Amino acid sequence: MTEQTSRSQPTITPDGATTVFEIFVQRKFCDLELASVIHTLQTANMVHGSPRFVWRIVSDNPGFVQGTGACIVRAEPVIPDHCLADYLIVIASKTADTSTWMARIRSMRRLGNAVILLADAATRFIARTQISTGAVTTHWADAVVLRETQDLPRLTESLSELSNGIITAAGRAATAELVIGLLAKDLPVSEITEIGRHLLLPSIRTSSSTQPFAPAAFHKFYDKAVSDALAIMEDNLSEPLSITEIADQVDTSQRCLERRFRAVFETSPGHYYKQLRVRRAHHLIQDTKLPLIDIATATGFGSTGTLSTAFKKFYGLTPSDFRGKHRERVLDYSAEV
Known part of the structure; x- marks a missing residue:
């Protein structure tokens, strides 16, 4: 040492x-x-x-x-x-x-x-x-x-x-x-x-950037059914599948998949799937200038109203309020440090 x-x-x-x-x-x-x-x-x-x-x-x-x-x-x-x-x-x-x-x-x-x-x-x-x-x-x-x-x-x-x-x-x-x-x-x-x-940073993330969620980033290390289900979810953010469809694709029952999901993430696959979509919306709102309707479509919410309800539940702000408050600053708090 x-x-x-x-x-x-x-x-x-x-x-x-x-x-x-x-x-x-x-x-x-x-x-x-x-x-x-x-x-x-x-x-x-x-x-x-x-x-x-x-x-x-x-x-x-x-x-x-x-x-x-x-x-x-x-x-x-x-x-x-x-x-x-x-x-x-x-x-x-x-x-x-x-x-x-x-x-x-x-x-x-x-x-x-x-x-x-x-x-x-x-x-x-x-x-x-x-x-x-x-x-x-x-x-x-x-x-x-x-x-x-x-x-x-x-x-x-x-x-x-x-x-x-x-x-x-x-x-x-x-x-x-x-x-x-x-x-x-x-x-x-x-x-x-x-x-x-x-410092060899590929980019300088802002304070409001969401943490890379380790279970999603490293899901290859988990139960195979859960790992496969996560991959399917991430590939189908714009057109979400039902949990039953995902369970069928990983060759297990919906009840079994829910039990195994809770063992890893302590939440249901449905809730986790929505969280992935909201995270993707957060990234698009923060890092692109795409219209909110396009972001809603790209993340499977269909309308800005549905996206706004889900986004506010996770982040405490509507997408439009979030985009308005978080400009090009590294520490993009609403108040000064």
């Missing part, structure tokens, strides 16, 4: 024209998320030609802190209500105490500074907080568990959401795009594009 140690960060330039990030980590933090944050900031400084962005790593267990893998970082102690940065990014542990970083969030919000909670931190925040305005999100796998135990109408499947100055995010491999979105306030479009090119 190799050891990686993060020591000194860029020094703040004399003119003070810098944006400071505080990265809060806990033992067993996600290595990928920390590496994504730091490497994106390093790349931004390289593209910009000066240390425009600086960071420090802090922890409730200062000293050497090890992540879930081989990454080890040197973290400074957290001093309550002192040394607050422009941005606080929390990369928490699934099991460690939350009190220190929750107190840090309150300090940041009193100043009006932005807070970003990645994956595990977002999950623990959502589970402990009554969300009354805006929306929240986390990694889709944690969202499944949260929905089983709590009524969370404001929980979405977007890559990130903003509520009361706090960004909750899916994290993991989408972390770099989120950081790029934060930097977009301070850098020209040409530099943002160049950062994406250096």
Whole structure:
């Protein structure tokens, strides 16, 4: 096992024209998320030609802190209500105490500074907080568990959401795009594009982009009947088949297919099929300029009214409202960060 140690960060330039990030980590933090944050900031400084962005790593267990893998970082102690940065990014542990970083969030919000909670931190925040305005999100796998135990109408499947100055995010491999979105306030479009090119990103997804739903993306690893049924659904989004027809094509009964579907996805095949169609509509609304009637036809809803009802149930907005609010910004929240 190799050891990686993060020591000194860029020094703040004399003119003070810098944006400071505080990265809060806990033992067993996600290595990928920390590496994504730091490497994106390093790349931004390289593209910009000066240390425009600086960071420090802090922890409730200062000293050497090890992540879930081989990454080890040197973290400074957290001093309550002192040394607050422009941005606080929390990369928490699934099991460690939350009190220190929750107190840090309150300090940041009193100043009006932005807070970003990645994956595990977002999950623990959502589970402990009554969300009354805006929306929240986390990694889709944690969202499944949260929905089983709590009524969370404001929980979405977007890559990130903003509520009361706090960004909750899916994290993991989408972390770099989120950081790029934060930097977009301070850098020209040409530099943002160049950062994406250096990171070899085929595109920079917006915050409202739907998370790639792993069960759909990796269905080849599941029960063959379920895998085959998913492939049929994905091939027939514009002209949906009945569940009976799909069951016949995978050589099983409708009742058996429903039972096997619930064992994998904890939902019915009919509900999952509609979810696939709404997701496809979401992609077309966000990434194309197709008329809504054409999108409704392409996703098997037949009319804009039927599409609007289904879309609003999943995303809380009608397709026309969604398209109006989400323009060409990486972080396309309705409010400013």
